[in-house]
Amino acid sequence: xxxxxxxTSASSAPALEPPAHAGAAGRPPAATASAPRRSPRAxxxxxxxxxxxxxxxxxxxxxxxSLVTPPFQSPDEPDHFAYVKQLAETGGLPTSSSEQLSxxxxxxxxxxxxxQVRQRxxxxxxxxxxxxxxxxxxxxxxxxxxxxxxxxxGVATSQPPLYYALESLPYLxxxxxxxxxxLQWMRLFSALFAGLTAAFAYLFVREALPSARWSWxxxxxxxxLTPLLGVMSGAVNPDSLLYAISAATFYVLARAFRRxxxxxxxxxxxxxxxxxxxxxxxxxxxxxxxLLGLLVLSVRAARTxxxxxxxxxxxxxxxxxxxxxxxxxxxxxxGKPTFGVVSSALDxxxxxxxxxxxxxxxxxxxxxxxMGSDFxxxxxxxxxxxxxxxxxxxxxxxxxxxxxxxLALVPAAAILALFTRSFxxxxxxxxxxxxxxxVYATMALGLLVLIGADxxxxxxxxDAEYAQARYLxxxxxxxxxxxxxxxRGAGRRWGPAAGTLIVVLFAxxxxxxxxxxxxxxxx
Numbered sequence: 001x002x003x004x005x006x007x008t009s010a011s012s013a014p015a016l017e018p019p020a021h022a023g024a025a026g027r028p029p030a031a032t033a034s035a036p037r038r039s040p041r042a043x044x045x046x047x048x049x050x051x052x053x054x055x056x057x058x059x060x061x062x063x064x065x066s067l068v069t070p071p072f073q074s075p076d077e078p079d080h081f082a083y084v085k086q087l088a089e090t091g092g093l094p095t096s097s098s099e100q101l102s103x104x105x106x107x108x109x110x111x112x113x114x115x116q117v118r119q120r121x122x123x124x125x126x127x128x129x130x131x132x133x134x135x136x137x138x139x140x141x142x143x144x145x146x147x148x149x150x151x152x153x154g155v156a157t158s159q160p161p162l163y164y165a166l167e168s169l170p171y172l173x174x175x176x177x178x179x180x181x182x183l184q185w186m187r188l189f190s191a192l193f194a195g196l197t198a199a200f201a202y203l204f205v206r207e208a209l210p211s212a213r214w215s216w217x218x219x220x221x222x223x224x225l226t227p228l229l230g231v232m233s234g235a236v237n238p239d240s241l242l243y244a245i246s247a248a249t250f251y252v253l254a255r256a257f258r259r260x261x262x263x264x265x266x267x268x269x270x271x272x273x274x275x276x277x278x279x280x281x282x283x284x285x286x287x288x289x290x291l292l293g294l295l296v297l298s299v300r301a302a303r304t305x306x307x308x309x310x311x312x313x314x315x316x317x318x319x320x321x322x323x324x325x326x327x328x329x330x331x332x333x334x335g336k337p338t339f340g341v342v343s344s345a346l347d348x349x350x351x352x353x354x355x356x357x358x359x360x361x362x363x364x365x366x367x368x369x370x371m372g373s374d375f376x377x378x379x380x381x382x383x384x385x386x387x388x389x390x391x392x393x394x395x396x397x398x399x400x401x402x403x404x405x406x407l408a409l410v411p412a413a414a415i416l417a418l419f420t421r422s423f424x425x426x427x428x429x430x431x432x433x434x435x436x437x438x439v440y441a442t443m444a445l446g447l448l449v450l451i452g453a454d455x456x457x458x459x460x461x462x463d464a465e466y467a468q469a470r471y472l473x474x475x476x477x478x479x480x481x482x483x484x485x486x487x488r489g490a491g492r493r494w495g496p497a498a499g500t501l502i503v504v505l506f507a508x509x510x511x512x513x514x515x516x517x518x519x520x521x522x523x
Contacts, residue, residue: 289443
């Protein structure tokens with residue numbers, strides 16, 4: 001850590017600081033090609049113990065959510081399970097987006113009363129001995145009527161196969177067990193991705209904000225205890241892997257901005273973008289920002305490495321966009337939209353570009369003068385996004401009472417105030433890091449626009465089809481940075497205490513969220 005960062009850490013309100021090893025202009029030097037090679041085991045040994053602790057907490061939390069949430073009572077979980085069944089048992093991808101799942105799975109869903117319980121908070125899941133005997137009868141019938149695969153996988157059909165291929169491992173490892181046993185093993189496997197998300201969020205904050213080491217742990221533990229991360233990673237859903245890959249992408253970018261763009265970092269960044277595109281189409285929203293980061297880093301490296309940096313750019317870009325190019329060629333050959341559902345989101349035949357931009361703005365922020373009113377009587381920032389983040393579980397049918405959403409504004413405002421104080425205190429440092437901040441902002445904006453464009457396709461029949469806080473969780477590392485800065489905004493003396501309170505707040509939020517789900521399904 002350089003002297004400038006040290007002085008910042010010692011101030012009354014620690015804030016942003018230039019990357020470690022930065023030059024006079026705040027720019028990190030390009031990494032040299034002579035960096036020592038390390039084995040994967042050596043690299044794992046270099047991961048701080050605090051990052052492993054954050055990962056463990058996240059895995060255990062997601063595992064708890066996998067037990068609390070009844071089988072198939074998570075958004076689209078029956079469809080995602082059907083996709084895995086098709087891939088694991090036949091080696092092929094689902095071909096139909098209908099809800100006519102396999103006979104085996106439909107029998108299990110009937111035995112669980114899944115359709116009767118889903119989106120009907122007044123109804124509870126099965127609990128009596130009679131209902132358990134009925135479920136056992138359905139499970140026996142399911143084993144008799146079992147067929148290979150499930151060509152129909154509902155809304156999951158349009159998704160890339162990487163997550164489902166990985167989930168095939170616990171599915172096949174369960175052997176002849178029934179769907180419920182397979183589902184639980186798959187949920188526990190998915191919980192591992194929550195650990196990766198929390199660990200990479202910790203590492204991102206460590207690279208982006210290298211002073212005040214204790215604040216890194218605040219960020220990592222808070223992310224590990226985020227209820228929505230536990231919910232989605234404790235279910236069979238590709239979002240869990242999407243969050244982990246997104247967090248890793250943020251970390252690699254932050255590391256490159258701090259230490260320079262080496263060949264290893266360039267290849268890693270390209271590989272992560274490729275993996276993200278193979279996981280879920282939502283990752284497309286992060287791609288422009290990630291590629292912008294790669295370009296900025298290459299230009300910086302060119303000042304010391306010359307043309308070698310552009311070779312890294314070409315190789316990394318080729319790795320990153322390879323899956324997208326292949327996907328486009330396959331779709332063109334089969335007569336489908338070039339980029340699948342992403343092409344649909346960019347289709348302006350549904351309305352004008354201006355009306356779509358107005359809709360996307362109002363989906364997140366208050367309406368500006370001259371805009372039509374797409375959400376009359378609704379403050380979308382709070383009612384759609386903040387309240388959803390506070391708590392909307394199950395099949396989006398299990399909220400907290402309204403007073404809880406109102407009460408949650410108090411700690412949220414306190415965190416925002418502390419973050420603002422820390423951010424303003426470090427404004428003199430921003431000039432040397434504007435390009436880095438612009439990259440993160442572009443990644444966030446790209447995801448927001450993609451979500452808004454997809455929602456616009458269903459408008460006006462549905463006002464906010466994809467206004468769900470879970471779709472914003474690829475940005476969890478940025479939330480971690482906000483929380484770290486908020487804790488440090490309390491000053492050198494009170495910062496650790498503020499950080500402790502933030503972690504306790506997230507832990508309480510998580511515990512009460514699980515209790516709310518238990519009360520909804522079993523109360």
